[in-house]
Amino acid sequence: MSFSDQKAFFQSIHPFCDLSGAVLEKAMQYAEIGFYPKEHALIALGAAPSALYLIIKGEVKVYSKEHELLRVYHANEGFDAEALIEGRSASSYVVTEDLICYELSRKGFMKLFDEQASFRKFYLMDVVERISYLKNRETSSDLGSFMIARVMDSYLHEPCIVDASTLVSRAIKKSVEMKSSSIVVRENGACGIVTDSDIKTALANETLDLSSTIGEMACFPIVAVEKEDFLFNVYLLLIQKNIKRVAVKDQGEIVGMLEQIDILSYFANHSRLATVKIEKAKNIETLREASQGYVNIVKKLHAQGVKARYIAKLISEINRKVFTRLFEMLLPETLREDCALIIMGSEGRGEQILRTDQDNGLIIRDGVDIKLYSEIMQKFTETLISFGYPACDGKIMVSNPYWCKSESDYKKEIIHWIEYPDMDSYMYFSIFFDARCVVGDKRLLEDLKHTILAHIDRGNDIYMARFAKLTTLFETPVGFFSTFLHRDRKIDLKKAGIFPIVQGIRSLSLAYSITALSTVERIKALKAKEIVDATMANELTEAFEILLYIRLEQQLRILAEDKKVGNAVDTDRMSKIQRDLLKDSLQIVEKFKKFIVRHFGLDNL
Amino acid sequence: MFKAWRRKQSRNALKDKKYEILLQPYTGTELVVLDTETTGLDPKKDEILSIGAVIIRDNKIVMHRSFERFLKPSTGISQESIKIHHIRECDLAHAVEAEVAIRELLDFIENRPIAGYYIGFDHQIVSQYTKRYIGIPLPNETIELSSMYYRRYRKSSSYEFVDLKFDAIMNALHLPFLGKHDALNDAVMSAMIYLKLKTMPEYKGAFS
Numbered sequence: 001m002s003f004s005d006q007k008a009f010f011q012s013i014h015p016f017c018d019l020s021g022a023v024l025e026k027a028m029q030y031a032e033i034g035f036y037p038k039e040h041a042l043i044a045l046g047a048a049p050s051a052l053y054l055i056i057k058g059e060v061k062v063y064s065k066e067h068e069l070l071r072v073y074h075a076n077e078g079f080d081a082e083a084l085i086e087g088r089s090a091s092s093y094v095v096t097e098d099l100i101c102y103e104l105s106r107k108g109f110m111k112l113f114d115e116q117a118s119f120r121k122f123y124l125m126d127v128v129e130r131i132s133y134l135k136n137r138e139t140s141s142d143l144g145s146f147m148i149a150r151v152m153d154s155y156l157h158e159p160c161i162v163d164a165s166t167l168v169s170r171a172i173k174k175s176v177e178m179k180s181s182s183i184v185v186r187e188n189g190a191c192g193i194v195t196d197s198d199i200k201t202a203l204a205n206e207t208l209d210l211s212s213t214i215g216e217m218a219c220f221p222i223v224a225v226e227k228e229d230f231l232f233n234v235y236l237l238l239i240q241k242n243i244k245r246v247a248v249k250d251q252g253e254i255v256g257m258l259e260q261i262d263i264l265s266y267f268a269n270h271s272r273l274a275t276v277k278i279e280k281a282k283n284i285e286t287l288r289e290a291s292q293g294y295v296n297i298v299k300k301l302h303a304q305g306v307k308a309r310y311i312a313k314l315i316s317e318i319n320r321k322v323f324t325r326l327f328e329m330l331l332p333e334t335l336r337e338d339c340a341l342i343i344m345g346s347e348g349r350g351e352q353i354l355r356t357d358q359d360n361g362l363i364i365r366d367g368v369d370i371k372l373y374s375e376i377m378q379k380f381t382e383t384l385i386s387f388g389y390p391a392c393d394g395k396i397m398v399s400n401p402y403w404c405k406s407e408s409d410y411k412k413e414i415i416h417w418i419e420y421p422d423m424d425s426y427m428y429f430s431i432f433f434d435a436r437c438v439v440g441d442k443r444l445l446e447d448l449k450h451t452i453l454a455h456i457d458r459g460n461d462i463y464m465a466r467f468a469k470l471t472t473l474f475e476t477p478v479g480f481f482s483t484f485l486h487r488d489r490k491i492d493l494k495k496a497g498i499f500p501i502v503q504g505i506r507s508l509s510l511a512y513s514i515t516a517l518s519t520v521e522r523i524k525a526l527k528a529k530e531i532v533d534a535t536m537a538n539e540l541t542e543a544f545e546i547l548l549y550i551r552l553e554q555q556l557r558i559l560a561e562d563k564k565v566g567n568a569v570d571t572d573r574m575s576k577i578q579r580d581l582l583k584d585s586l587q588i589v590e591k592f593k594k595f596i597v598r599h600f601g602l603d604n605l
Numbered sequence: 606m607f608k609a610w611r612r613k614q615s616r617n618a619l620k621d622k623k624y625e626i627l628l629q630p631y632t633g634t635e636l637v638v639l640d641t642e643t644t645g646l647d648p649k650k651d652e653i654l655s656i657g658a659v660i661i662r663d664n665k666i667v668m669h670r671s672f673e674r675f676l677k678p679s680t681g682i683s684q685e686s687i688k689i690h691h692i693r694e695c696d697l698a699h700a701v702e703a704e705v706a707i708r709e710l711l712d713f714i715e716n717r718p719i720a721g722y723y724i725g726f727d728h729q730i731v732s733q734y735t736k737r738y739i740g741i742p743l744p745n746e747t748i749e750l751s752s753m754y755y756r757r758y759r760k761s762s763s764y765e766f767v768d769l770k771f772d773a774i775m776n777a778l779h780l781p782f783l784g785k786h787d788a789l790n791d792a793v794m795s796a797m798i799y800l801k802l803k804t805m806p807e808y809k810g811a812f813s
Contacts, residue, residue, distance in 0.1 A: 006668065009783075033666035033793065035800035057781040075781075100781060100797055103665065 006031070009102070013054055013076055015119050023116060030108025036099040043083065043093040051103035054078040058099030063092045072096075084109055086230070151234055151248055152227045154263060156256030159184045159247065164192075164215025171214040172199065182245055184254055185218035191247065191254060192218030224249045225258070235263045278321045284329060284383060291322045291387050312548070313518075316350040319343075319389075323360070324439040326383060330376050338365040339373065340440035344396065345431035349502070349518045353552050357392040358384055359431055361403035363410055363444040370406060377404050396431065407444055411451050418455050418463055426470060433506060436517055453513050468507035468600040471500050476590050491582075494567035497547040497589045501540060504596045508532070511600075519544060532595075540592060543585035550582055612744075620740035627744050629716050636661045636748070637714040638796040639721045640788045641730060644678065648729035652678050653703070656710055656731075657788030659796050660717070664803075666796045672713045673789040675700040707734045720748035722771050722795050750774075750798050756807045774798060 010016040010024055010031075019027065033056070036042060043049045045065060053060070055075050062071040062079075070091055073079055083089035084106055104112075112119045160180035162171045164187035171194070175183045185192040194217050202208035202217065224247040225234050234246060238260050248256045281287035320343070327341055345359040346352045362377055364370055381399035385391050398404050405413075414432070417425040433452065437445045456464060474495035505522045508514070514525045520541055527537035554569045597603060612628050619625065639658045645651035658672040677700040710731070721727050724747045732742035751769045758767050758777075768777075771791075775782060780797045783790050 029669045031668050033668055033797070035664050035666075035797060035804075037801075037804040056783075057779070098779065098801065102668075 009056070010054070013078055019112070019116060019119060023112070027104065027108055027112050030105040030111075032103045032105075034099070034101050034103045036095045036101075038095055038098055040095040040099070041092065042095055042099070043080065043089045045089065045092040047089055048087045049080060049083050049089055049106070051105050052078055052081060052084055052109045054102040054104065056100045056102060058095065058101065059097035060099060061094050061096045063094065065091070081109070081113075082230075085113065090233075150227070151225055151229050151231055151258060154231055154258060156248055156258055157181075157262075159254050159257050161186060161254065162214055163187075164213060164218065166214045167210070168208070168212055168214050168217065169210040172210075180257070181259065182257060183214060183218075184222060184247060184257075185214050187215050187218075187220075190220055191222045191224070192220035193222040193247070194218050195244070197244075222247045222254075224254065226250070227255065231263055234258060235260075238263070278318070278325050281325055284326070287322065287325055287329070288387050291318070311552070312351050312353045315353055316347065319347065319352070320438050322387070323384075326380065327439050330380055330383070331373075335372060335376075336439070337441055338368045339363060340442060340444040341398070341438045342435040342445055343438055344435045346434075346502075348431070348434040348436040350436075351502075351518060351548070353548070354555050357394075357396075358389045359392055359396045360398050360438075361396070361435070362398045362405075363440075363448065364404070364406050365441070365444060366407045368406075370404070374401065374404060394427075396428075407447065410448050414448065414451055415455060418452075421463060421466060426467065429467070430470075430503070430506060433510060434517055449515070452510075456510055464507070464511055465600045465602060467510065468504070468596055469602050471504040471507060471596045472593050472602070473503075474499060476500060476586050476593065490568045490570055492568050493547055493551045497543070497586055498551070498567075500589050500593055501544050501547075504592055505540070507596065507600070536592070536595065539588045543588040546581050546585045550578060553578075615741045615744055618740045621738070624711060624739050627711065627716050627741075631716045631718060631746070633717065634663070635717050636799070637717045637719045637745075638666075638792050638799060639714070639719050639724065639727055639731075640791040640795060641727045642788045643730055646726070648726060648733055651730065652676070653706075653730055653734070654678065655788040656706060657790070657792040658710065658713060659789070659792050661720075661796055661799065664800055666793060666800070668793075671789060671793075672710065674706040674709060676703045676706045677701065679703075703734060704738055707731070707738055711735070711739075714745060716745060718746040718748055719743075720750060720795065720799050722750045722774075722791070722798070724749050748799070750795055750802070753802050754778075754798070757802055757805045759808050778802075 006028060007021070007024060010028065016024060016027075032051075034051075034053075036058075042053070042060060055073055055077055057075055060073045060079070061069060062073070064070050079093070080089060080091075114120075157180060158178060160171075160175045160178045160182070161184045162174060164185050166174075166185075171183050171185075175181075175196075181196045183194040185194060192215075194214060198217060198219070199208065223237070223241060223243060225237065227248055227250045237246065238244065245257055245259045247254045248258050278287065278290045281290050323341060323343065328336070340363045341360065342348070342363060343358075343360050347359055358381070362373060364373060377398040381391070381397045391397065396403055414429070417429045421429075429452075433449075435445060435449075474492075476496050477491060502519050505519050505526070508526055508531055509516070509522045512526065512529055512531055514522055514529075516522045516525045523532070523537050523541055523544075526532045527534060532540070550569060551567065615628055616625065619628070637658050637660055639656070641656050642654045643651045644654060653676050655675045656672065660667045660670050719728070728743055728745075728747050735741060735743050751774070754774050754777075755767055755769065768774075771794075772782075775794060775798065778798060778801050780794065780801060783793060
C-alpha cells in the first residue's frame with residue numbers, strides 16, 4: 001500500500017493521529033506488516049513482545065494467567081503498549097481469526113514513547129481509561145513519571161507474619177504491636193490473611209475464639225503483587241477484587257503490605273504533603289497556605305483518572321484536617337471536650353469535591369456556658385471564609401447562634417422539625433442527618449442522632465413519607481422527547497440526578513436506621529439489608545459516580561474560565577460518550593425514583 | 606545441467622557485469638512480491654507506468670523497504686490505461702527515466718524469487734526493459750499466486766469454476782483491501798495473498 005495509505009491507516013488510530021507527519025513517517029520506518037494464521041500464539045505469558053501490533057484485519061483474544069478471557073481486539077486497535085514498556089506481558093495473546101497487522105518494532109515504539117509527549121501520555125492514560133470511562137481528559141504534564149511508578153516506589157508497611165499454628169490472641173497482639181492492619185498467616189509455604197475487619201466481624205458474630213489458632217481464621221490465598229508491578233495496576237486490582245490491601249512479594253517472599261490508602265496518597269502526592277503541612281501548621285497564616293492549592297490536587301487526581309468518589313474522600317479529609325487544626329488553634333484545650341464541631345450535608349457525607357458553602361455547626365454540652373464559645377465561633381467562620389471556604393447562603397455556620405447551641409436545644413429543635421415540618425425544616429433535618437463530628441466529643445452528636453431515629457421509629461409514617469417524597473421534588477429529564485431538549489441545553493445535575501439519589505438513599509437510611517454517612521456506603525448497607533437488590537445497588541453507585549464525575553469535569557472547566565462554579569452542566573460541551581453515560585445515569589435515577597414511590601407508598605399521599 | 610547452461614548463456618549475454626548477482630542461485634529465505642501498472646496488455650508493445658514491490662521475510666511484509674517508482678512514458682498515455690489505472694500524465698510528476706527505475710528495481714530484488722498475481726506478464730514486460738539495458742531477461746525464479754491459490758482451492762465438483770480474479774481471491778481469503786489499486790498497494794495485497802496461502806494446505810483430492 002502506498003505511503004500515504006499507510007500513513008492514513010496509522011492516523012486513524014490513537015495516538016498516532018496526534019503525531020506530526022514527519023514524526024509519523026520516521027516511526028513507519030520501524031513498521032512491518034505481519035500475517036499470523038488462526039490459533040497462532042502471538043505473545044506468550046511473561047514474554048517480552050517484540051512489537052506494538054496494530055490490527056488491519058483479524059481478531060486477537062487476550063487471556064489471563066488463569067486462562068480467563070480478558071479482552072478481544074479487532075481491526076484498528078493496537079496492543080500491548082504496557083507490556084512493551086514493561087518488557088513483559090502479563091497475559092497471553094492468541095490469534096482467533098487470521099491476523100494481518102502492522103508491527104511497530106519495540107525500538108520504534110520506545111523511540112516515539114521517549115520523544116513524543118502526547119504519545120507517551122496516551123499510553124499511560126490507556127491504563128487509566130479502564131476505570132474512568134471517559135476519554136480525552138486533560139492531563140498534567142508530570143503525569144508520565146507518575147503513571148509508571150511501581151509498587152516499590154510507594155510506602156510499604158512492614159508485614160506482620162505469623163505461623164498458622166499461632167494462637168489468635170498472640171497473633172492479634174503482635175499485629176497491634178506492629179501497628180499493622182492485617183496479619184499474614186503462613187501455612188506449609190502458602191500464605192493467607194486475617195484483616196482487622198475480619199477480626200471485627202468475628203467479634204460481632206461472637207465467633208472470635210482467642211484460644212484457637214490463627215490459621216483457622218485466615219483467608220487463603222493472600223492476594224499478592226510483585227515489587228516491580230505498576231502501582232496503577234495494583235490499584236485496579238484492589239478495585240476489581242474489592243479488597244483494601246495486597247501483599248508485596250519479592251522473589252517469592254512477602255516483603256511488605258500495600259494499602260489502598262497508600263496508593264491513593266501516592267496518587268495525591270501533594271494532598272499528603274498538604275495534610276502533613278496542615279497538621280504541622282503553627283499559626284493561622286501557615287494553615288491558610290497549607291489549605292490552599294487544593295484545586296490543583298483535584299485537577300491532578302482527576303487527570304489521573306481517580307474516581308470522583310475517592311477524590312471527594314481525600315478532599316473531605318483535607319477539609320476536616322483544616323477544620324480540626326483551626327479549631328485547636330482557636331479554642332482553649334479546656335473547652336474542646338465539652339463540644340462537638342459537626343459538618344453537615346455533602347461535607348458530612350464526604351461527597352464534596354470543590355469547595356462549596358461551608359455547612360457546619362457546634363453542639364455544646366448541657367450545663368456549659370454557650371457564651372464561652374460564641375465569640376470564638378464567630379472567628380472560626382470568618383477565618384474559614386478568608387481561607388476560601390465560601391460562606392453559606394442559608395447561614396448554616398457556627399457563627400449563627402441557631403447552629404451553635406446546647407445539646408438539649410438541638411434536641412428540642414429536632415423534635416420541632418419532625419413535628420412541624422416545613423421546607424426549611426426538611427432541609428435542616430436532611431443535612432443534620434448527614435452530620436459528621438470533626439473534632440470534639442463524638443457522643444454529643446451520636447446522642448442527637450439517636451433522638452432522630454427514636455422519633456422516626458415511633459412510627460412517624462407521614463413524616464417519613466413526606467421526607468421520602470422530596471426525592472421526586474425535581475424532574476429528571478429522561479425519555480424520548482425530554483432528553484436534552486432543555487432550553488440552553490443545560491441540565492442541573494444536582495436537581496436532575498444527584499439530589500434524587502442522595503435524598504432517596506437518605507430516606508431509606510432513615511427508615512432502616514442506617515448510620516453510614518456517604519451515599520455509596522449507605523447503598524452498600526441497604527444492599528446488605530436486602531432493601532435494595534444488588535443490581536439496583538450497583539446501578540445506583542455507578543450512576544452516582546458518573547454524575548459526580550461529569551459535574552466535577554464541568555466544574556473544573558468553569559473554574560479554569562474563572563466563572564462561578566455551579567451545578568448546571570452544558571450538554572453541548574460534553575463528548576458523545578459522556579452524553580450517553582449521562583443519559584443512562586438519568587434513566588437509572590428515574591427508575592430509582594419510581595422505586596422510592598412504590599417503597600414508601602407515595603402515590604397515596 | 607540445463608539451468609547451468611542457461612545461466613552461462615546469460616552470463617555471456619550480460620552487458621553490465623554489475624548485475625552478475627542476479628544470476629547467482631538464491632540461498633536466502635526472502636521473496637519479492639511485484640506488481641506493475643502498464644499502458645496495455647501486450648508486453649511487446651506496451652510500457653510500464655509504475656512498479657511496486659515489497660520484500661517478504663518469514664511471515665512479514667517489510668514495509669519500510671518497499672519499492673515504488675513511476676516511469677516516464679516514451680509517448681502519451683492511452684485513454685484506455687487512464688481508465689484502468691487512474692494515472693494521468695500530471696500524476697507522473699515524480700516519474701523517473703525508465704532506465705533509472707529498472708536499474709533501481711534490479712538493485713532491490715537482487716536474485717530473490719519474485720511472486721505476483723499473473724507474474725508471467727510482469728516478468729515479460731520487465732524483461733523487455735532488462736534486455737534493452739543489461740542484455741538479458743529477468744532471470745529470477747517466479748511464483749504464480751493464482752496457481753498457488755488454485756492448488757489450495759477445494760472444489761465441490763470437477764465442473765466448478767474457480768474464480769481467479771484478483772478481487773475474488775482477496776474476498777475468498779478474507780483479506781482486507783488497502784486503498785486504491787496502484788502498483789504498491791497491489792504488491793502489498795499480493796504479498797498478503799502469498800502469506801495466507803503459505804499457511805494453507807494443498808488439496809490433492811478428486812476434484813483438484
